[in-house]
Amino acid sequence: MDSYETYMRQALLLAREAANELEVPVGALVIKDGVVIGWGRNRRETAANALAHAELEAIHTACASLQRWRLTGCELIVTLEPCPMCAGAIINARLDRVVFGASDPKAGSLGSLTNLFALPYNHKPQVIKGVLEQECAEILKDFFKCLRNKK
Amino acid sequence: MDSYETYMRQALLLAREAANELEVPVGALVIKDGVVIGWGRNRRETAANALAHAELEAIHTACASLQRWRLTGCELIVTLEPCPMCAGAIINARLDRVVFGASDPKAGSLGSLTNLFALPYNHKPQVIKGVLEQECAEILKDFFKCLRNKK
Numbered sequence: 306m307d308s309y310e311t312y313m314r315q316a317l318l319l320a321r322e323a324a325n326e327l328e329v330p331v332g333a334l335v336i337k338d339g340v341v342i343g344w345g346r347n348r349r350e351t352a353a354n355a356l357a358h359a360e361l362e363a364i365h366t367a368c369a370s371l372q373r374w375r376l377t378g379c380e381l382i383v384t385l386e387p388c389p390m391c392a393g394a395i396i397n398a399r400l401d402r403v404v405f406g407a408s409d410p411k412a413g414s415l416g417s418l419t420n421l422f423a424l425p426y427n428h429k430p431q432v433i434k435g436v437l438e439q440e441c442a443e444i445l446k447d448f449f450k451c452l453r454n455k456k
Numbered sequence: 457m458d459s460y461e462t463y464m465r466q467a468l469l470l471a472r473e474a475a476n477e478l479e480v481p482v483g484a485l486v487i488k489d490g491v492v493i494g495w496g497r498n499r500r501e502t503a504a505n506a507l508a509h510a511e512l513e514a515i516h517t518a519c520a521s522l523q524r525w526r527l528t529g530c531e532l533i534v535t536l537e538p539c540p541m542c543a544g545a546i547i548n549a550r551l552d553r554v555v556f557g558a559s560d561p562k563a564g565s566l567g568s569l570t571n572l573f574a575l576p577y578n579h580k581p582q583v584i585k586g587v588l589e590q591e592c593a594e595i596l597k598d599f600f601k602c603l604r605n606k607k
Contacts, residue, residue, distance in 0.1 A: 355525040355549035356507075356516055365507055374506040389572050390548050393541030393565075398506035412577070414544075419575055421540050426563070 309404050312336060312382040313437040316406075319346040319359065320384045320444050326351055330444045333359035333383040335367035335376065335400070342379070343367025359383060360391035364398050376400050384441040386413030386434070392421040395430055402431040406441025460555050463487060463533040464588040467557075470497040470510065471535045471595050477502050478603075481595045484510035484534040486518035486527065486551070493530070494518025510534060511542035515549050526550050535592040537564030537585070543572040546581055553582040557592025 312334055319332025323346040335343030345362020349355065360383055368374055380402040381395060387403065392414035395403055403415065414421045415432050422429050463485055470483025474497040486494030496513020500506065511534055519525055531553040532546060538556065543565035546554055554566065565572045566583050573580050 349525050353523050353525050354516065354519045355527065356512060356519070356545055357525070358548075361507060365505065368505045368507070373504050374500050374508070376506065388544060388548065389575070390541055390544030393539060393544050394507055397509075397539065397541050418577075419572075421570075424540070424570055426569075 308339070309382065309433065309436045312341075313384065313404070313406055313441070315341070315344075316359075316382050316384050317437065317440060317444060319344060320441075323347045323359070324444065324448050330448050331359040331383065331385045333363040333381060335363045335379050335381050337367075337371070337376075337379045342370040356390070358388065358391050359385075360387055361394055364394055364400075368398070374398065380404060382436075384437075385409050385445065386415055386417055388412040389414045389419070389421060396421065396426055396428050399428055400430050402433065404433045404436055406435070406437050407445065408434065408438075459490070460533065460584065460587045463492075464535065464555070464557055464592070466492070466495075467510075467533050467535050468588070468591060468595060470495060471592075474498045474510070475595065475599050481599050482510040482534065482536045484514040484532060486514045486530050486532050488518075488522070488527075488530045493521040507541070509539065509542050510536075511538055512545055515545055515551075519549070528552065531555060533587075535588075536560050536596065537566055537568055539563040540565045540570070540572060547572065547577055547579050550579055551581050553584065555584045555587055557586070557588050558596065559585065559589075 316332040320330035324330035343363040343366040348357040376398040386409040467483040471481035475481035494514040494517040499508040537560040
């Protein structure tokens with residue numbers, strides 16, 4: 306769990322980069338054998354792309370690093386519970402495990418809004434939730450509070 | 457319905473391009489006001505990328521065409537019922553409507569394996585299914601039959 310906290314701190318740094326660009330602050334990493342092979346942060350507004358969620362960016366770079374679509378033996382670390390698109394991408398990429406920080410009651414698809422890993426699919430990644438939960442929730446809370454104050 | 461058949465024939469041409477590259481043949485288009493603004497075909501093997509499904513490629517090019525992430529006023533045409541990742545992407549991109557050909561009992565997420573548009577989300581695209589269903593199912597059937605014969 307200690308090492309997951311270290312990775313989650315790195316994911317939080319990526320989330321902070323997103324916040325600095327006025328993007329909803331979410332950051333993600335893909336790890337293989339302890340090494341970071343993929344990384345991403347939410348870039349929906351700056352990239353003008355609905356697909357530019359942190360998890361998809363991290364999976365994209367991880368596939369590029371390994372030069373294969375199958376991310377068996379890899380783990381995804383993300384500050385926020387994945388949405389349906391990202392949970393589906395995690396299944397498609399055959400990731401072994403997902404570690405997330407804060408839960409997302411609005412769109413979280415690993416137990417909050419729905420649980421896509423409970424579908425009768427042939428691949429079910431393991432889930433670890435709540436790593437640095439408070440920090441991961443606070444960065445979002447602060448971002449939205451700041452946005453409201455600007456209006 | 458007639459015009460959807462015309463678009464679906466174009467999506468089938470993209471699916472055929474995929475088959476020619478030994479990719480599972482799925483093709484997709486994004487339409488706005490009758491004009492094709494996004495297109496894609498499955499490229500998972502050639503791109504070595506788990507995200508390279510036809511729908512994500514089509515949404516990606518449509519966002520690039522309009523230079524915005526919100527595809528309000530647009531429709532997605534796809535030969536096969538979308539998987540969870542692609543159904544989630546369709547929600548995230550705020551597409552108005554999805555038109556698909558063949559159903560997918562294994563991963564279809566607009567009514568077959570699950571129905572992601574039934575989640576209590578704030579955006580629910582309209583769904584039209586079964587356009588050129590037989591042709592869309594046959595191109596897949598022929599592809600897998602051909603693969604089996606090669607082994």
